[in-house]
Amino acid sequence: xxxxxxxxxADALRxxxxxxxxxxxxxxxxxxxxAQVAGAPGDVLVxxxxxxxxxxxxIRMLISAGRVATRRGxxxxxxxxQPPVAEVFSVVALDDLIPVVAxxxxxxxxxxx
Amino acid sequence: MNAQGALRLCLAGTAxxxxxxxxxxxxxxxxxxxCAAAVVARAELLxxxxxxxxxxxxxxxxxxxxxxxxxxxQGGRCVLEFADRGVAFDPTRAxxxxxxxxxxxxxxxxxxxxxxxxxxxxxxxPDGRNLLRLVVAEGVLRP
Numbered sequence: 001x002x003x004x005x006x007x008x009x010a011d012a013l014r015x016x017x018x019x020x021x022x023x024x025x026x027x028x029x030x031x032x033x034x035a036q037v038a039g040a041p042g043d044v045l046v047x048x049x050x051x052x053x054x055x056x057x058x059i060r061m062l063i064s065a066g067r068v069a070t071r072r073g074x075x076x077x078x079x080x081x082q083p084p085v086a087e088v089f090s091v092v093a094l095d096d097l098i099p100v101v102a103x104x105x106x107x108x109x110x111x112x113x
Numbered sequence: 114m115n116a117q118g119a120l121r122l123c124l125a126g127t128a129x130x131x132x133x134x135x136x137x138x139x140x141x142x143x144x145x146x147x148c149a150a151a152v153v154a155r156a157e158l159l160x161x162x163x164x165x166x167x168x169x170x171x172x173x174x175x176x177x178x179x180x181x182x183x184x185x186x187q188g189g190r191c192v193l194e195f196a197d198r199g200v201a202f203d204p205t206r207a208x209x210x211x212x213x214x215x216x217x218x219x220x221x222x223x224x225x226x227x228x229x230x231x232x233x234x235x236x237x238x239p240d241g242r243n244l245l246r247l248v249v250a251e252g253v254l255r256p
Contacts (some may be wrong), residue, residue: 022132023129023161023165056162056221056225057165088225091224
């Protein structure tokens, strides 16, 4: 499990998560991921196309990072979940708490709205 | 009951890696039996939610934490059975957190279990064991 900085464009910081966001994956990556979100100069897009699995510890990590962004007056958007991950997000109604969109264009449209 | 063999896994301790090992073994076994990808993914998620909950919240001393997981196909359906000697906990009846409730950060396990299992049966045995039997849902989930 790893966190990557994909780009630091003027419109938003782009982060990528790669690997299984199971209990062990969430524990391994949480500190680094939250630090990236906390240190972002603006809104944050998190590309999760490389995440084939997300369990509840992983979801909890995404929510607390989203809250860190909100407290700093920024938005965090999850981009491009794989179908099994999107299914889990929908079961727990994650998008009540964090926007989840299909691609980067949709994320940028949401930020511009 | 049309049992077609079973995979039995014993988990000990509270390490996330222990649950990860069980998930991977279950996924390999189910794939080898020809299960659909959605069923394998749901089974993995159920194992994580239930086993982690048992190991981390079921025991007063972490050194005692232990759970047994059995994965089988019965009548073509994927069945997960969990047994442990921890405190009594019935996830089929536990209260669900309110939708959109900010306090529910930690409360995803129970709704996930209810949504992803087509059938869930819980029993507390007279000798102090929790037994949970889940049939993994196939096809499209109902909201």
